[in-house]
Amino acid sequence: xxxxxxxxxxxxxxxxxxxxxxxxxxxxxxxxxxxxxxxxxxxxxxxxxxxxxxxxxxxxxxxxxxxxxxxxxxxxxxxxxxxxxxxxxxxxxxxxxxxxxxxxxxxxxxxxxxxxxxxxxxxxxxxxxxxxxxxxxxxxxxxxxxxxxxxxxxxxxxxxxxxxxxxxxxxxxxxxxxxxxxxxxxxxxxxxxxxxxxxxxxxxxxxxxxxxxxxxxxxxxxxxxxxxxxxxxxxxxxxxxxxxxxxxxxxxxxxxxxxxxxxxxxxxxxxxxxxxxxxxxxxxxxxxxxxxxxxxxxxxxxxxxxxx
Amino acid sequence: xxxxxxxxxxxxxxxxxxxxxxxxxxxxxxxxxxxxxxxxxxxxxxxxxxxxxxxxxxxxxxxxxxxxxxxxxxxxxxxxxxxxxxxxxxxxxxxxxxxxxxxxxxxxxxxxxxxxxxxxxxxxxxxxxxxxxxxxxxxxxxxxxxxxxxxxxxxxxxxxxxxxxxxxxxxxxxxxxxxxxxxxxxxxxxxxxxxxxxxxxxxxxxxxxxxxxxxxxxxxxxxxxxxxxxxxxxxxxxxxxxxxxxxxxxxxxxxxxxxxxxxxxxxxxxxxxxxxxxxxxxxxxxxxxxxxxxxxxxxxxxxxxxxx
Numbered sequence: 001x002x003x004x005x006x007x008x009x010x011x012x013x014x015x016x017x018x019x020x021x022x023x024x025x026x027x028x029x030x031x032x033x034x035x036x037x038x039x040x041x042x043x044x045x046x047x048x049x050x051x052x053x054x055x056x057x058x059x060x061x062x063x064x065x066x067x068x069x070x071x072x073x074x075x076x077x078x079x080x081x082x083x084x085x086x087x088x089x090x091x092x093x094x095x096x097x098x099x100x101x102x103x104x105x106x107x108x109x110x111x112x113x114x115x116x117x118x119x120x121x122x123x124x125x126x127x128x129x130x131x132x133x134x135x136x137x138x139x140x141x142x143x144x145x146x147x148x149x150x151x152x153x154x155x156x157x158x159x160x161x162x163x164x165x166x167x168x169x170x171x172x173x174x175x176x177x178x179x180x181x182x183x184x185x186x187x188x189x190x191x192x193x194x195x196x197x198x199x200x201x202x203x204x205x206x207x208x209x210x211x212x213x214x215x216x217x218x219x220x221x222x223x224x225x226x227x228x229x230x231x232x233x234x235x236x237x238x239x240x241x242x243x244x245x246x247x248x249x250x251x252x253x254x255x256x257x258x259x260x261x262x263x264x265x266x267x268x269x270x271x272x273x274x275x276x277x278x279x280x281x282x283x284x285x286x287x288x289x290x291x292x293x294x295x296x297x298x299x300x301x302x303x304x305x306x307x308x
Numbered sequence: 309x310x311x312x313x314x315x316x317x318x319x320x321x322x323x324x325x326x327x328x329x330x331x332x333x334x335x336x337x338x339x340x341x342x343x344x345x346x347x348x349x350x351x352x353x354x355x356x357x358x359x360x361x362x363x364x365x366x367x368x369x370x371x372x373x374x375x376x377x378x379x380x381x382x383x384x385x386x387x388x389x390x391x392x393x394x395x396x397x398x399x400x401x402x403x404x405x406x407x408x409x410x411x412x413x414x415x416x417x418x419x420x421x422x423x424x425x426x427x428x429x430x431x432x433x434x435x436x437x438x439x440x441x442x443x444x445x446x447x448x449x450x451x452x453x454x455x456x457x458x459x460x461x462x463x464x465x466x467x468x469x470x471x472x473x474x475x476x477x478x479x480x481x482x483x484x485x486x487x488x489x490x491x492x493x494x495x496x497x498x499x500x501x502x503x504x505x506x507x508x509x510x511x512x513x514x515x516x517x518x519x520x521x522x523x524x525x526x527x528x529x530x531x532x533x534x535x536x537x538x539x540x541x542x543x544x545x546x547x548x549x550x551x552x553x554x555x556x557x558x559x560x561x562x563x564x565x566x567x568x569x570x571x572x573x574x575x576x577x578x579x580x581x582x583x584x585x586x587x588x589x590x591x592x593x594x595x596x597x598x599x600x601x602x603x604x605x606x607x608x609x610x611x612x613x614x615x616x
Contacts, residue, residue, distance in 0.1 A: 073590070083593075130461060142557070146454060153438060153559025157595035164553035167476050168492075168546075177552075177587045184476075238476075244485075245472035249450070249557070251461025279485045282381070285391075287465035 002058050004049055004066040005306030007111065010034055010086040013041075015048040016302035017056040017063070022122040024299055026056035035088040042094060046101050066098050067107045067308035069114035069301045076109050076156045076308075107308035113150040113159060114304030115294070116143025119256055121307045124295035130252045133294060134161065136239065136259040139174065140182040144250065150308075162186070166241060184238040187214040187261050194220075194231045201227040214261050236268050240275035243291070247280045251287035258294035265293055310366050312357055312374040313614030315419065318342055318394040321349075323356040324610035325364040325371070330430040332607055334364035343396040350402060354409050373413045374406050375616035377422035377609045384417050384464045384616075415616035421458040421467060422612030423602070424451025427564055429615045432603035438560045441602060442469065444547065444567040447482065448490040452558065458616075470494070474549060492546040495522040495569050502528075502539045509535040522569050544576050548583035551599070555588045559595035566602035573601055 002025070007014040014029045028051035030044050053060060072084030079095025081087075098106035109117075116133035119125040125133075129148050135141035142161025144151040152158050162182030163175050170179030171189075183189055194217040198206035204227045205220045206212055220228035243255055261268065273291050280286040296303060310333070315322040322337045336359035338352050361368060380392030387403025389395075406414035417425075424441035427433040433441075437456050443449035450469025452459040460466050470490030471483050478487030479497075491497055502525040506514035512535045513528045514520055528536035551563055569576065581599050588594040604611060 144557075146459065151454065151558075154561050154595045154597065155559070157590065158555075158557055158559030160556040160589040163556045163589045164472070165549055166473060168474050168549055175589050176591065177589075241473055241476055247466075248468040248471045249452075249466055250459075251463070251466030253462050281468040281471045281483050281485075282465065283484065287462045289462065 001064045002056070002062050003306040004052070004063050005302035005304070006045060006049070006066070006068045007114070007301030007305060008032065008045070008068060008070045008087070009111075009301075010071065013045050013048055014298075014302055015045070015052040016299065016306065017052050017058055018303060018306045022118075022303050022307060024302065025058070026052050027302070028052035028055060032087065034086060038089055038092045041087070042092075042097050046098070049102070060102050060104065063102075063104055065105045065107060065308070066102055067109075067114070067305035068094060068098065069109060069111040069305040070094070071111055074108050074110050074156050076107070076150075076152065079106060079108050081108065082155075109150055109305070109308055110143075110152065110156065110159070111301055112141035113143045113152055114308070115141075115258060115296070115300040116145050116256075116304070117150055117307050118296050118300040118304030119294055120145055120148065122296065122303050123300065124256055124292050125254050128254045130250070131254040131256065131289075132161070132246050132250060132252045133256045133258055134239075134243070135294075136185065136187050136257060136261050138186060138188050140186050140242070161242070161246070164242065164245065166238065181238075181242040185235070185242055187259060189238070190214050190217060190231070190235045190261070193235060194228060197227045197231045204228060218264055218267075232268070233271065236271045237275055239268075240272040241279070243272060244276050244279045247276055247287055247289060252289050254290045254292065256292055256294040258300070262293040269293065309372045310364070310370050311614040312360070312371050313610040313612070314353060314357070314374070314376045315422070315609030315613060316340070316353070316376060316378045316395070317419075317609075318379065321353050321356055322606075322610055323353070323360040324607065324614065325360050325366055326611060326614045330426075330611050330615060332610065333366070334360050335610070336360035336363060340395065342394060346397055346400045349395070350400075350405050354406070357410070368410050368412065371410075371412055373415060373616070374410055375415045375417075375422070375613035376402060376406065377417060377419040377613040378402070379419055382416050382418050382464050384415065384458075384460065387414065387416050389416065390463075417458055417613070417616055418451075418460065418464065418467070419609055420449035421451045421460055422616070423449075423566060423604070423608040424453050424564075424612070425458055425615050426604050426608040426612030427602055428453055428456065430604065430611050431608065432564055432600050433562050436562045438558070439562040439564065440469070440554050440558060440560045441564045441566055442551070443602075444493065444495050444565060444569050446494060446496050448494050448550070469550070469554070472550065472553065474546065489546075489550040493543070493550055495567060497546070498522050498525060498539070498543045498569070501543060502536060505535045505539045512536060526572055526575075540576070541579065544579040545583055547576075548580040549587070551580060552584050552587045555584055555595055555597060560597050562598045562600065564600055564602040566608075570601040577601065
């Protein structure tokens with residue numbers, strides 16, 4: 001049997017068909033066209049599913065389920081996207097619509113949760129029952145896997161791990177709270193921290209630059225910019241402090257880091273491991289998890305959705 | 309059938325027999341006599357079990373299991389108390405010893421986890437599948453229930469919720485880290501905060517007092533001491549900030565507050581609820597749990613152990 005996964009993004013809808021080993025056997029995509037009536041967007045999504053099936057030479061009767069990873073707040077039990085601001089979706093009963101169209105069970109979860117699940121079926125965490133994926137990007141996303149399944153809590157509203165406090169009453173966070181982990185540990189925060197530090201250091205290649213990416217900060221450090229390196233060092237501590245909280249609270253077997261900056265690999269993972277060993281409950285005798293970079297890239301969303 | 313629960317404390321070992329409704333039908337206890345050879349302590353524990361059975365008029369063949377709640381780090385899977393400093397226990401295979409003695413399955417968990425489980429079978433959280441119990445005492449203890457069972461993570465070392473960060477690099481914590489929730493939100497922290505504030509206010513009934521209890525702080529506030537009340541207000545925010553993190557990460561249906569200060573009831577719960585509603589992800593639309601005081605007192609340990 002096969003499974004269908006849909007990664008619903010703000011810009012594109014990516015659809016894939018996976019086999020029993022969660023290998024992608026075909027893909028198709030279409031523009032999301034956000035903020036149209038949701039019925040139109042779901043119709044385009046269904047057309048992309050048909051296309052992916054056709055590309056795979058697979059019929060719908062050979063598929064056991066269809067899964068959707070959506071941004072925003074998803075009620076997995078009800079199969080409803082409760083709120084996805086960047087799509088303009090509010091209380092969209094997407095699972096019912098997909099089941100009506102294709103006649104197979106449809107399942108739904110948040111995209112961050114799907115990415116975590118994908119790593120357990122086909123990525124860096126295969127065979128791992130309890131793990132957490134932290135995605136460092138514009139924000140800090142979280143996906144929690146407990147006993148091999150996504151854990152999202154009441155009305156699937158948990159796993160907002162970026163919105164746990166790091167510095168009470170600290171930096172403003174996009175969520176309205178102050179001092180969230182995300183406000184210190186996201187790629188966006190790294191850039192903000194680097195710009196602020198470089199403004200004080202006219203020798204820095206980042207000095208006075210309007211547009212700075214997270215990658216630029218690492219390149220500047222490579223070029224010998226001590227300011228950039230010290231920002232990176234401190235940022236790694238911010239990330240690791242939140243990871244230490246996860247170790248102390250959930251004691252997962254593994255923590256994976258995703259997002260563009262995870263491509264920096266050992267350069268950021270090594271200092272984070274040291275911080276965790278030093279600061280977690282019980283220190284070196286503590287519940288030290290394996291800390292690795294996530295393995296799946298853009299396909300994580302599709303594969304995780306298919307695995308729902 | 310009946311079940312046996314043992315609450316192993318630093319001073320006393322309390323044993324109880326519960327019926328199928330988790331009502332205590334008999335109890336017995338003995339001094340722990342910590343730091344003796346563990347074989348002696350387990351022998352005394354077994355004698356207390358016999359006594360409790362005798363008091364209940366129940367034979368061991370009518371009991372389906374025996375459970376132990378222990379302080380320190382417990383490996384529930386292996387049935388071994390890994391480290392309990394206040395008992396002097398290191399790698400004690402207590403479950404095997406109990407099973408050898410009584411011929412029925414023996415189970416083990418941390419005392420904070422047992423207290424949480426007890427509330428779900430016979431306390432304030434009956435019927436609740438996902439909940440967290442926070443005990444505010446000398447420290448801040450945590451017990452996490454997911455899908456009706458204790459969640460403790462790898463080698464049962466998680467749920468150390470008091471040791472998640474509230475203020476990065478803040479107050480020293482007993483665990484060696486700085487800025488843990490426990491260092492701000494425990495009853496001990498409330499007392500420290502009240503003493504520091506009262507030192508600056510000669511009109512406070514707490515001014516210059518050597519020994520201050522958490523209860524004294526509430527009494528002072530009742531007597532009109534504004535300093536004490538403002539310390540309580542701020543302390544409620546410290547507690548609630550950590551509860552908000554739990555809402556955002558685990559989205560439990562219910563959070564229970566245990567420990568002596570929980571007897572203050574609505575006086576502390578009401579401001580905490582307001583803080584959570586204001587600060588949690590999604591605000592009033594967020595995953596607001598029910599926040600209540602724990603119901604079971606001293607028997608929680610026995611009942612939870614029996615329910616393992």
